[in-house]
Amino acid sequence: MMIFDVAIIGAGPAGMQAACDLRRRDLSVVVLDEQPAPGGQIWRGVERNCQPGSHLAQGLGAEYRQGADVARSFRASGADYRPLSRVWQIEESSKEAMAQGWQVFVTRESQAEVIEARRILLANGAQERPVPFPGWTRPGVLTVGAAQILLKSGGLLPEGPVWICGAGPLPLLYAHQLRKLGGQIAGFLDTAPRDTLRRGLPHLNGALRDWKSLAKGLGWQAGMRLSGLRRETGVTQLRAEGGDRLERIRWQTPEGEKSATAGVLLIHEGLVPSVHPTLSLQCEHAWSDAQQSLRPVLDPWGETTRSGLFVAGDAAGIDGAKAALAKGALAAIGIARSLGVLSDARARHARVAGDRALSKARAARPLLDSLYPAPEGKIGDDTIVCRCEELTAGQIRAAARRGAADPDRVKAETRAGMGPCQGRQCGYTIARLIAEAHDMPRADVGFHNIRPPLKPVTLGELASLGKTKA
Amino acid sequence: MFRPLPDSPEGPTVTVFVEGQPVVARDGETAASVLLRHLGTARITPVSESPRAPFCMMGCCFDCLAEIDGKGSTQSCLVPVREGMTIARQMGARKVVA
Amino acid sequence: MAQPDYIVIGAGTVGVSLAYGLQKRGQAVCVVDGGARDFRAARANFGLVWVQGKGGNLPAYARWTAESAALWPGFRDALEQCSGIGVDYQKPGGLAFSLSEQALRDRRAVLEVIGGGALPEGVEMLDRDALQARLPDAPLGPDVAGASYGASDGHVNPLKLLAALQQGVLQLGGEILWDWPVQTLRTTDHGYELTGPDGAKLRAANVIVAAGLATSGIVAPLGIDSPLRPQRGQLLVTERMAPMLPMPCSGLRQTADGTVMIGATHEDVGLDTGTTQASATILAERALRILPALGGARIVRQWSGLRVLSPDGGPLYTQPESYPGLWTVSCHSGVTLAAVHAERLAEQILAGALTGDTRHFSEDRFHVPTPA
Numbered sequence: 058m059m060i061f062d063v064a065i066i067g068a069g070p071a072g073m074q075a076a077c078d079l080r081r082r083d084l085s086v087v088v089l090d091e092q093p094a095p096g097g098q099i100w101r102g103v104e105r106n107c108q109p110g111s112h113l114a115q116g117l118g119a120e121y122r123q124g125a126d127v128a129r130s131f132r133a134s135g136a137d138y139r140p141l142s143r144v145w146q147i148e149e150s151s152k153e154a155m156a157q158g159w160q161v162f163v164t165r166e167s168q169a170e171v172i173e174a175r176r177i178l179l180a181n182g183a184q185e186r187p188v189p190f191p192g193w194t195r196p197g198v199l200t201v202g203a204a205q206i207l208l209k210s211g212g213l214l215p216e217g218p219v220w221i222c223g224a225g226p227l228p229l230l231y232a233h234q235l236r237k238l239g240g241q242i243a244g245f246l247d248t249a250p251r252d253t254l255r256r257g258l259p260h261l262n263g264a265l266r267d268w269k270s271l272a273k274g275l276g277w278q279a280g281m282r283l284s285g286l287r288r289e290t291g292v293t294q295l296r297a298e299g300g301d302r303l304e305r306i307r308w309q310t311p312e313g314e315k316s317a318t319a320g321v322l323l324i325h326e327g328l329v330p331s332v333h334p335t336l337s338l339q340c341e342h343a344w345s346d347a348q349q350s351l352r353p354v355l356d357p358w359g360e361t362t363r364s365g366l367f368v369a370g371d372a373a374g375i376d377g378a379k380a381a382l383a384k385g386a387l388a389a390i391g392i393a394r395s396l397g398v399l400s401d402a403r404a405r406h407a408r409v410a411g412d413r414a415l416s417k418a419r420a421a422r423p424l425l426d427s428l429y430p431a432p433e434g435k436i437g438d439d440t441i442v443c444r445c446e447e448l449t450a451g452q453i454r455a456a457a458r459r460g461a462a463d464p465d466r467v468k469a470e471t472r473a474g475m476g477p478c479q480g481r482q483c484g485y486t487i488a489r490l491i492a493e494a495h496d497m498p499r500a501d502v503g504f505h506n507i508r509p510p511l512k513p514v515t516l517g518e519l520a521s522l523g524k525t526k527a
Numbered sequence: 528m529f530r531p532l533p534d535s536p537e538g539p540t541v542t543v544f545v546e547g548q549p550v551v552a553r554d555g556e557t558a559a560s561v562l563l564r565h566l567g568t569a570r571i572t573p574v575s576e577s578p579r580a581p582f583c584m585m586g587c588c589f590d591c592l593a594e595i596d597g598k599g600s601t602q603s604c605l606v607p608v609r610e611g612m613t614i615a616r617q618m619g620a621r622k623v624v625a
Numbered sequence: 626m627a628q629p630d631y632i633v634i635g636a637g638t639v640g641v642s643l644a645y646g647l648q649k650r651g652q653a654v655c656v657v658d659g660g661a662r663d664f665r666a667a668r669a670n671f672g673l674v675w676v677q678g679k680g681g682n683l684p685a686y687a688r689w690t691a692e693s694a695a696l697w698p699g700f701r702d703a704l705e706q707c708s709g710i711g712v713d714y715q716k717p718g719g720l721a722f723s724l725s726e727q728a729l730r731d732r733r734a735v736l737e738v739i740g741g742g743a744l745p746e747g748v749e750m751l752d753r754d755a756l757q758a759r760l761p762d763a764p765l766g767p768d769v770a771g772a773s774y775g776a777s778d779g780h781v782n783p784l785k786l787l788a789a790l791q792q793g794v795l796q797l798g799g800e801i802l803w804d805w806p807v808q809t810l811r812t813t814d815h816g817y818e819l820t821g822p823d824g825a826k827l828r829a830a831n832v833i834v835a836a837g838l839a840t841s842g843i844v845a846p847l848g849i850d851s852p853l854r855p856q857r858g859q860l861l862v863t864e865r866m867a868p869m870l871p872m873p874c875s876g877l878r879q880t881a882d883g884t885v886m887i888g889a890t891h892e893d894v895g896l897d898t899g900t901t902q903a904s905a906t907i908l909a910e911r912a913l914r915i916l917p918a919l920g921g922a923r924i925v926r927q928w929s930g931l932r933v934l935s936p937d938g939g940p941l942y943t944q945p946e947s948y949p950g951l952w953t954v955s956c957h958s959g960v961t962l963a964a965v966h967a968e969r970l971a972e973q974i975l976a977g978a979l980t981g982d983t984r985h986f987s988e989d990r991f992h993v994p995t996p997a
Contacts, residue, residue, distance in 0.1 A: 091586055093555075093607045098585055105538060105555050113532060143605070146902050162902055167598070171902075184587045194590070196568045196580035197528060203584035206604075211556035213529040213564065239533060301578045302567065321528055331587070444582075445589060447574040460791065461803030463661040469668050470788040472882070477589040477600070477864055477925050503661075508926045509900055512586075513600065513864060516887075517920035519909035522902070573865040573883060600864055600923050620883045622867040623763070623918040 061087045061137070063392055064161050064174035066144050066334070069097020070124070070378045071370025072180030073131040074385030075392075076138075082393050086136040087172055089163055093140050095131050097182055097370075098202065099378045100124025101209040113212055116238035118230075120378070121209075127382070141165055145510035147177060147338060149363070157365045162510075162522075169518035176365050176392050179335065180385060183328040183371035186350070187482045188432050189440050189450065191296040193324070197303025201228050201325035214240040217320015220306055222295055224249035224429040225327045229277040236284055243317065244287035246308055248326065249429050251291045256427045266420035289315070293434050297322050326432055328375045333479060335372075337507040338363055344500035347423065348375055349431035350485065351504060358391025358404075359384065367392055380418035387411040436486065443483040445476020453487055457494035464488055464505040474505050477513050528580075529564045543612040552608040559584060559591040559604035561614060569593045569603055573620035592617050629655040629800070632819060632829040634807055634843060637667035638783070638959035639966060640835035641790035641801075645704070646971025648797040655829070656794060657805040657821060659839065664855075664898065666837050667959065669930020670783035671860060671888045672880070673873055674961045675719060677748050677775030678732075681739050683939045685985040690958070693965035694777040700964035701781075707796050710789035712781050713881035717872040719778025720756070722769055722915050729770045736773055747776035762869040766917045772874070780873035782880060783960050790963070802827075810834070810843055816950055831950040833974065837933045838896070840955050849945050851953050852991055855896055855931040858889035859904040861912075863922040877912060885922065887912045890929075900927045932957050936991055942970065942979060943988045949977075953988070 063079055065072045068090035079086050096103040103124040107114045114122055131138070146162040150173065161172045185200045192198065201221060207213040214235065219242050221228050232242060250256065264271055281288065294309040297319070307316040329350035332342060340361040341354040352374045359367045369388035370381035387408055394404040436442065438451030448471055456470045464487055467473060473487055474480030480487070488502040495502075531553065539554045545565045552561050559581040562569045568578040569591045581591035584604045593603040594615040603614065629652075633644045636658035644654045676694045680687025694716075701714045723729035733750050737743060744750070751759065752771045759774070791801060808820045816830035834840050834851075841851040865883035879885045890904045905927050913920055933955050935941045940956035952974055956962055973979050979987060 091605050102555055108538075141605075141607075148902055160902070184585065185583065194577070194579060194582075196578055199581065200583055203582060206584040207529055207560055207563070211529075211553050211560040212532040213556075213560060214532060215528065216530050217528060444579075445574075447572060447577075456788075459788070459795075460801070461658065461661065463804075465661065465668070469784045475926065477592070477923070478587060479925070481587040508928050509902070509905070510924060510927065512602075513923035513925050515921055515923050516861075516863070516909045516913055519861075519902075519905050519924060520913050520920070523906040523910050599921060620865045620867045621922060623869055623916070623922065 058173060060158065061085045061172065061174040062396060063087075063176045063178060064089065064159065064172055065136075065178045065180055066090075066161070067097065067180035067182055067370065067372070068092065068095040068131070068138065068140070069099060069180060069182050069370060070127065070381040071385035071388070072097070072178070073127050074382045075178055075180060075369055075389040076136040077130050077134045078386055078389035079392060080134040080136055082398055084393065084396065084398065086134075087174065088136050088138045089142040089144055089161065089172070090138075090140050091143055095128045095138070095140075096124050098206065100128065101206055104128050106209060113208075113238070116234055117209065118234065139163075139165060143512050145512045145514045147334060147511075149365070159365065164514060164518050167518070169514065169521050171522065176367065176395060178367045178369060178388055178392060179372055180368075180370045181331045181334060181372050183330050183375055184481060186326045186329045186431060187486065188324070188326045189436055189442050189486055191437060191440050192298055192303070194441055194444055195297050195299055195303050196301065197299070197320060198297045198322045198324065201231050201323045204323045205231050205234070208234065208238075214238065215321040215323065216241070218243040218318050219321045219323065220244050220246060220317065220319050221323045221325075222246035222248060222292065222306075222308070223325035225325055226274060226425065228323070228325045229274065229281070231323070232286070233277040233280055236280065242286055243319070244289065245281065246292040246295070247288060247290045248292045248295075248432060249290070253428060257424055260424035260427050264421040264424035266417055270421050295324075327429055328371065329485065330372045330374060332372070333481065333507050333511055335361060335366075335368060336504060337509060337511060338366060340366065342504075345374065346500070347426040349499070350375075358394060359388035360391055360395065365395065376419050376422055380415055383411050383415035383418055387415065436490070442486045442490070443471075443473040443476065445478050445482070446472045448473045450486075450490060453490045454494055457491045462491050462495040462497060462502060464491060464503060467491060468505045479507060479511070480505055528567055529560070541608050541610040543608050543614055545614045546616065554608070556608050557584075557604050558593065558595050558606040558608060558612065558614050561608060562591070562593060562603060562616065566616065568616060570617040571619050576619055627653075629653045629829050631655070631831045631833060632657065632817070632827055633833045633835055634810075634819070635659070635834070635836040635839075636791060636801055636803070637665065637835065637837055638670070638787050638790065638963055639837070639954055639956060640833070641787070641794055642959070642963040642966040643833055643835060643954060643971050643974070644799055645790050645793045645797070646967035647975065648794055648799040649967070650971060650975055652975065654794065654799040655827065656799065656801045657807060657819065657827065658801060658803050659806045659836070660804055663806075664838055664896070664931050666930045666933055667787050668784065669858070669860070669928055670960055671886060672780050672783040672878060672960065673719065674714070674716070674779040674781055675958075676777040676961070677719065677745070677773060678721060678736060678739070679958075681735060682937055683985065685982040686939045687739055689940070689965060689982050689986075690961055691777060692969070693962045694779070696964035696968055697779065700967060704789050704793055708789040708792035710785055710792055712785045712789050714779060714781040716777070716779030718774055718776045719780070719873045719875070720751075720759070720772040720774055721875040722772045724768045724770065724914055726770045732773050749774050759872070760870065763916050764918055766914050768914045778873060780878055781960060786960060786963065807836070807843055810847065812847070812948070831952075833952045833954055835954045837955060838931060840953055844953055847948065847951075849948070849953065850992075851941065851943070851955065851988060852936055853941070853955055854934050856934050857892040857894050857897065857929050857931055859892070859900055859908065859927065859929040860886060860888040861905060861908050861924050862886050862926050863919070864925050866922060877915060885919065896931065898929050898931060900929050935988075940986045941988050942983055942986045944978070
């Protein structure tokens with residue numbers, strides 16, 4: 058069986074950049090991605106959408122269209138690109154330095170297979186931060202990211218009274234894109250704290266290094282004001298009400314409770330790195346107070362605490378697409394160095410430009426993190442926290458109080474995190490409820506054990522690997 | 528809940544079957560997207576038998592689990608439409624089929 | 626709590642079963658639990674309350690197991706009432722599949738040895754047709770020749786059992802100290818003293834060490850040999866399925882939630898609690914030989930646990946002669962034996978001595994002096 062030099066998981070900005078750079082050094086590269094085409098979520102559908110004269114591509118903006126160039130280079134790089142590949146387990150096959158290797162278990166078109174590689178680069182991106190509120194499981198409630206994906210992959214616009222609720226650059230960008238494409242929004246409910254100036258000022262100076270991004274963000278905000286869109290600030294205690302469908306939303310502002318009819322509610326409270334693969338591989342992680350999330354501990358080359366396993370892009374910490382390109386380039390240098398095709402000295406020289414690009418791309422991040430902190434509002438006892446097992450905050454709290462501040466114990470007692478999503482939707486909330494019950498810092502609670510498979514796999518797929526080997 | 532852009536479609540379309548009904552889908556669309564705009568939901572949960580619809584559209588919420596070409600518990604947001612594909616909501620717990 | 630009557634080391638199923646039984650008998654019990662990363666066999670359990678086939682080499686173990694299974698319904702009622710936590714216990718009987726005619730004959734032979742020449746009471750052999758009749762919603766694979774059926778077998782949610790026992794201890798006025806790994810255990814003039822985190826001390830006249838694989842290390846400084854070894858078992862569990870298995874089977878059980886558990890491997894890999902895809906494949910292949918229709922079912926989780934095994938696989942209950950009031954209690958089958966531990970063993974410990982069958986479970990059985 059072919060043993061690749063590098064297996065890259067994820068074909069977003071970081072994965073594509075790393076693949077191009079590693080191929081340029083003549084290393085064999087396989088890229089496994091869940092999506093049907095390159096681009097990740099940020100540049101999803103970029104090849105198809107960026108046809109000449111496309112109205113959609115115009116509406117999605119210049120930064121989106123830039124993805125087409127990266128995708129083109131990636132297609133031409135000679136990497137073995139395998140779209141629609143669901144990675145469900147990663148195992149280390151040999152720990153000996155010279156023969157170090159990994160096995161990646163993948164299902165593609167219902168066929169399971171094992172891919173072997175000497176190094177792994179996880180460029181599997183981020184997910185939107187789940188923030189439970191009453192009614193968030195009701196059909197009609199989606200994330201802003203989901204709505205944007207529907208726009209990029211199907212050319213779909215939301216309809217019915219459409220409300221956007223949340224905070225961060227993505228809702229502003231999406232509202233801006235909708236406006237340009239003729240979509241209608243009933244209102245924008247801003248959950249960011251109102252003391253913007255006090256929060257932002259200390260970080261403003263540093264952020265000015267990336268003044269282009271700042272100007273763009275201000276432009277989105279100004280556009281929203283000019284359009285006369287209804288905007289509420291200081292929003293808390295959102296509720297999505299109705300029967301089997303969303304019918305009405307309700308929220309609080311410092312001025313009092315308000316409500317409105319709603320057909321679609323799009324929510325967004327920032328992004329968190331996708332850490333399930335690194336958690337399952339028991340890499341060390343660190344808690345980021347600024348981003349209220351875990352991230353794998355990496356050395357300057359992007360290598361985790363498990364030798365031979367690298368992470369790049371937003372999976373290493375939320376910094377956006379430009380930074381993801383830089384991180385992908387740096388990880389490629391780190392991997393080439395670790396494979397011995399680049400000496401330490403040459404690697405250090407090679408990374409100077411990447412370091413500079415990364416630093417610039419990150420310049421506005423402390424400002425953004427301080428303007429859009431993770432919501433801290435109390436989660437009501439009746440609110441569903443674990444969407445898969447349908448467990449409420451009250452049930453989790455009761456279990457949390459009953460014993461040790463150990464997420465695995467709470468998981469074992471309640472089944473929270475045992476459903477198909479493996480805690481991707483409830484993990485942080487459970488940890489937060491445990492921290493609250495035991496009056497301890499969130500950073501000290503940790504996260505429940507992530508068990509294989511990373512994505513559900515059928516018994517038939519598992520069994521088929523035995524037959525091919527025999 | 529969702530409608531195509533006014534000047535769409537751009538590019539080819541395919542016909543899929545949503546619980547028996549033919550539905551025209553844009554090439555590049557996912558099965559979840561078709562379920563969302565055609566039925567508004569993707570599944571009935573096995574725990575409380577309540578309806579759910581695609582929520583994250585990027586493979587991490589598992590609320591879009593549906594039966595695609597007869598295969599249950601498929602993350603429909605990760606499946607691009609194909610000519611003739613059959614798509615059905617998943618109603619409660621999986622049943623084994625001999 | 627003032628000085629407790631008993632300290633139990635280990636808040637796993639074995640430890641809290643005893644603590645619950647002692648607390649019910651009017652004793653003040655303090656349970657100390659280890660750290661989050663301890664091995665915790667109680668959280669990896671398959672959930673069988675299983676009698677058939679056990680004790681082939683140790684007839685007392687067969688009787689002890691059967692006694693526990695008989696006690697289980699009453700034990701469950703009292704525990705659920707006391708704790709307010711349902712444990713999903715059912716006793717529909719259990720099946721052990723045979724995947725060839727030869728295997729079915731071998732199975733009968735093993736059971737007849739245990740039964741002293743005939744099948745034990747409540748056990749019957751089912752051929753393929755009889756077996757299929759008992760599993761109408763689970764079409765059998767072509768390799769299935771039949772199964773043995775044991776009427777005493779049942780199953781339970783082991784995680785809920787653990788939570789209910791812990792809650793039961795608390796409800797009855799006992800105490801559990803979480804994250805209190807024992808550093809040292811030493812004798813004092815009036816009993817024993819434990820040192821825990823940050824130099825904290827606990828004293829009691831009686832101490833039960835039910836710390837699973839950690840037991841040996843805790844009592845070794847006192848010169849007590851507790852011969853335990855780990856054996857890894859890996860398990861799989863599916864998504865929630867519509868009801869298909871009306872009773873638990875060896876290696877295959879549908880839980881009250883609808884998930885199907887598939888177990889378990891037997892691996893001698895030391896204290897490694899990892900999982901391997903190779904084992905998942907072996908488990909999947911076996912499950913599909915029995916129920917091919919499960920081929921489309923999705924596995925949502927794989928995990929492993931370390932069995933706590935004595936040299937002959939039977940329980941180890943010992944009060945060393947020179948340490949009155951100090952007990953070591955460990956076994957592989959803490960779920961099956963939970964009822965008999967809470968009822969009979971707690972009684973005997975309280976009385977200060979093992980009686981009847983349990984005398985066979987002292988570790989003295991491994992220290993028979995060899996003739997010179």
